[in-house]
Amino acid sequence: MITININGQEIQAEEGQTVLEVARANGIEIPTLCYHPLLSPYGACRLCTVEIAQRGRSSLEASCTYPAADGLVVQTRSPAVLEARKLILGLLFSRCPSVPIVQDLAREHGITEPPFPTDTPDENCILCGKCVRTCHELVKACVLNFSERGIERRVGPPFLEKTRLCIGCGACTIMCPTAAVEIVLEKEAIYKEKPLGPTSAIWVPSLQAMPLVPVIDTDSCIRFRQNDRSEGEITDACEACQMVCEANAINFDQQDEILELDVGTVIVATGFEMWDPAQLAQYSYGESPNIITGLEFERLSNSGGPTGGEILLADGRKPERVAIIHCVGSRDHSAHEYCSRFCCMYSLKQAHLVRDKTGAEVYEFYMDMRTFGKGYEEFYERVQEEGVTFVRGRGAEVEVLNDGKLRVKGEDADLGKLVQADVDMVVLSTAIEAPHDADRIASLFGLSRTADGFFAEAHPKLRPVETNTDGVFLAGNAQGPKDVPDTVGHAGAAASMALALLDKGEVTISPQVAVVDEKLCSACKTCIPLCPYTAISFIEEDNVARVNEALCKGCGTCVAACPAGAIAGRHFTTEQIMAQIEGLLRMPVEQLVEVEGVRS
Numbered sequence: 001m002i003t004i005n006i007n008g009q010e011i012q013a014e015e016g017q018t019v020l021e022v023a024r025a026n027g028i029e030i031p032t033l034c035y036h037p038l039l040s041p042y043g044a045c046r047l048c049t050v051e052i053a054q055r056g057r058s059s060l061e062a063s064c065t066y067p068a069a070d071g072l073v074v075q076t077r078s079p080a081v082l083e084a085r086k087l088i089l090g091l092l093f094s095r096c097p098s099v100p101i102v103q104d105l106a107r108e109h110g111i112t113e114p115p116f117p118t119d120t121p122d123e124n125c126i127l128c129g130k131c132v133r134t135c136h137e138l139v140k141a142c143v144l145n146f147s148e149r150g151i152e153r154r155v156g157p158p159f160l161e162k163t164r165l166c167i168g169c170g171a172c173t174i175m176c177p178t179a180a181v182e183i184v185l186e187k188e189a190i191y192k193e194k195p196l197g198p199t200s201a202i203w204v205p206s207l208q209a210m211p212l213v214p215v216i217d218t219d220s221c222i223r224f225r226q227n228d229r230s231e232g233e234i235t236d237a238c239e240a241c242q243m244v245c246e247a248n249a250i251n252f253d254q255q256d257e258i259l260e261l262d263v264g265t266v267i268v269a270t271g272f273e274m275w276d277p278a279q280l281a282q283y284s285y286g287e288s289p290n291i292i293t294g295l296e297f298e299r300l301s302n303s304g305g306p307t308g309g310e311i312l313l314a315d316g317r318k319p320e321r322v323a324i325i326h327c328v329g330s331r332d333h334s335a336h337e338y339c340s341r342f343c344c345m346y347s348l349k350q351a352h353l354v355r356d357k358t359g360a361e362v363y364e365f366y367m368d369m370r371t372f373g374k375g376y377e378e379f380y381e382r383v384q385e386e387g388v389t390f391v392r393g394r395g396a397e398v399e400v401l402n403d404g405k406l407r408v409k410g411e412d413a414d415l416g417k418l419v420q421a422d423v424d425m426v427v428l429s430t431a432i433e434a435p436h437d438a439d440r441i442a443s444l445f446g447l448s449r450t451a452d453g454f455f456a457e458a459h460p461k462l463r464p465v466e467t468n469t470d471g472v473f474l475a476g477n478a479q480g481p482k483d484v485p486d487t488v489g490h491a492g493a494a495a496s497m498a499l500a501l502l503d504k505g506e507v508t509i510s511p512q513v514a515v516v517d518e519k520l521c522s523a524c525k526t527c528i529p530l531c532p533y534t535a536i537s538f539i540e541e542d543n544v545a546r547v548n549e550a551l552c553k554g555c556g557t558c559v560a561a562c563p564a565g566a567i568a569g570r571h572f573t574t575e576q577i578m579a580q581i582e583g584l585l586r587m588p589v590e591q592l593v594e595v596e597g598v599r600s
Contacts, residue, residue, distance in 0.1 A: 004022060004071070004072040004074060005074065006026070007076055009026075011026050013025075018041060018065060019063040019066045019067075019068050020032070020041075020048055021068075022068050023063065030050065031047045031085070032045060032048040033047055033128050034064075034128035034130055036134075036175060038240050038244070039130065039138070039175075041064040042065075043062035043064055043065045045128050046062055047105070048062055048064045049088070050074050051078045051081050053074075054071070089105055090106070090114070093114045093115070094116035095118065098121060098122060099124055099126070101178060124178045125154075125178065125180040126178055128177065129146070130177065131155060131181050132144045132146065132155060135172055138222070139238060140234045141167055141226070144156060144157060144172060147160070167225055169222045170183050202241055203215070203217065216241075222237055222238040264471065264502050265472070265501050266472045268441060268473070268474050268475065268478050270434075270435050271477050271478065272481070273433055273434070274432060275328075275329040275335065275430050277329060279335065280329065280332075282398070283328060284399065288406060289313075289314035290406060290425045290426065291398060292427060294427060294428065297427050311358050313424055313425060317424075318360070319424035320360050321363070321421070321422070321423040322361070322362050322363070322425045322427065323363045323408045323425070324347050324351055324362065324363070324365070325394075325408065326343060326364065326429045327340075327394060327429065328429055330430075336433060336452065339370065339481070340432045341370070341483060342484075343430075347366075347429045348379060351383055351386075355386050362388045362389065363408070364389070364390050364391065365391045366390065366394075367394050374485075391410060392414050397409045397410075398426050405423070406422070406424070406425070406426050408422075434453035438453060445467075445472050446469045447469060448467075448468065455474050455479055457479055464479070464490070466497065469533060469553075470509070470551075471507070473497050475487075476491050510553070510554060513553075514547050514552055514556070514558050514559055515570050516545050517567075518544040518566075520566035521564065522564045525538055526562065531558055533553055535549075535551035535553075
């Protein structure tokens with residue numbers, strides 16, 4: 001450890017640190033535009049200049065490159081330091097008079113106008129070199145560099161021309177303190193801009209996720225993209241997140257693992273997917289960035305979203321008129337015939353947010369308002385009182401006008417005529433649907449599915465969380481569209497059923513199962529693919545098929561399909577059924593005596 005004096009304060013520091021690092025670690029602010037803790041110090045902007053006194057001599061030095069030494073005396077705001085910074089800021093302000101951060105720093109030092117004439121008032125680059133060091137040291141792309149000399153000095157790719165070396169990662173734009181670097185992507189570019197998607201390569205996959213654990217998007221992560229691009233030659237690209245993670249929780253070498261577990265019960269909670277409104281061309285989804293889905297609006301209005309919770313158009317303006325169209329893809333013979341159930345309520349909530357955050361006019365085009373839950377009708381009335389205009393009739397078409405405005409056309413059933421509204425933003429309340437791979441889950445667990453694609457329960461009223469496969473339960477939207485309260489209740493019921501089965505310690509199976517007469521089995525294996533519960537397996541050693549009685553439900557499919565007649569349904573053999581019929585038709589002894597007496 002060493003001891004240095006900064007502004008009269010004795011400070012303990014570690015050897016190898018710079019004066020700037022020691023000062024910042026102790027809450028002493030020193031301005032700088034070219035420094036970043038993940039980059040090597042460069043000392044380009046010279047704003048971090050401090051006065052160093054050592055061995056009876058003093059000098060002005062860049063604190064980001066000057067090593068801290070024992071006995072060093074540092075002044076961060078002495079008259080000489082302030083005068084030097086004022087001169088530097090005067091030069092920067094004259095070079096880039098329109099850059100906000102330079103304007104603010106200059107104002108702090110008493111400079112309100114550029115002290116020197118400027119030939120390029122639109123210049124943003126201050127030649128700090130942050131982008132160059134980022135591209136070389138973190139990204140390892142080595143695309144950007146300095147060129148020319150003196151007043152002609154520039155930053156850019158070789159010969160200031162387009163290059164295939166750039167991977168379009170955007171790291172230089174993030175590091176640039178003056179927003180002088182811009183990434184321009186062509187329409188054919190691989191990495192398309194996603195304004196409402198993840199704001200970085202590290203993000204939480206769902207809002208209010210439990211547990212709240214971030215993940216790395218390998219398609220956006222600089223390290224993974226450089227590895228793919230160089231076929232693994234560049235293994236240390238970026239890794240900035242790993243450098244700053246105090247918990248050492250980031251491991252780039254982890255691989256996906258498949259774990260095999262022995263379980264007693266399974267709860268299927270596959271959720272739902274949002275339907276793609278691009279399948280209905282009349283809504284023009286994808287033709288304007290201001291036509292968004294309800295889920296994208298949730299991302300936009302969330303405080304953790306790309307706009308910090310502000311509801312803005314693609315050009316950064318607040319909308320003045322917004323249209324919300326219900327039942328996009330729901331209750332529609334061209335898409336899904338069923339009601340997605342919670343769209344009405346989230347549409348009402350979004351209308352309330354628009355009115356509250358922007359004061360814009362809101363038009364809701366709806367077919368029927370289905371406010372079925374506790375307190376829902378009261379909220380519907382509250383939104384009406386807030387000034388939202390409700391148009392009873394499906395929004396039939398969204399047209400993108402030449403000036404960027406959006407025209408929503410529809411029918412007002414109450415007035416009995418067609419209406420239209422020109423708005424700035426359109427929110428499509430899209431349908432939900434079963435996950436695209438639900439058929440794989442159904443095949444894996446022997447589950448049946450209803451016509452709408454969701455998993456079928458054992459009984460819609462008496463057994464809403466159970467399935468026809470013992471030990472497998474449904475939770476939430478896996479069984480059908482539900483809102484949050486119903487999903488929580490349904491999931492709690494599924495968990496209770498699973499715990500009850502586990503706590504019992506044993507399983508009671510139905511006696512009505514199929515059995516194989518192994519003497520008659522011809523090993524044709526016809527029954528195996530036909531069993532909907534995968535209860536039949538073929539025993540190679542004995543060359544026969546056998547039924548797992550714990551899985552069999554006694555449906556009789558294999559009994560009817562067996563060409564050798566080797567499979568029978570227990571308690572449903574021909575002899576048993578005939579005996580039952582005979583028993584039903586047989587007269588009681590008393591009646592038989594009476595009949596015989598009459599005959600005699």
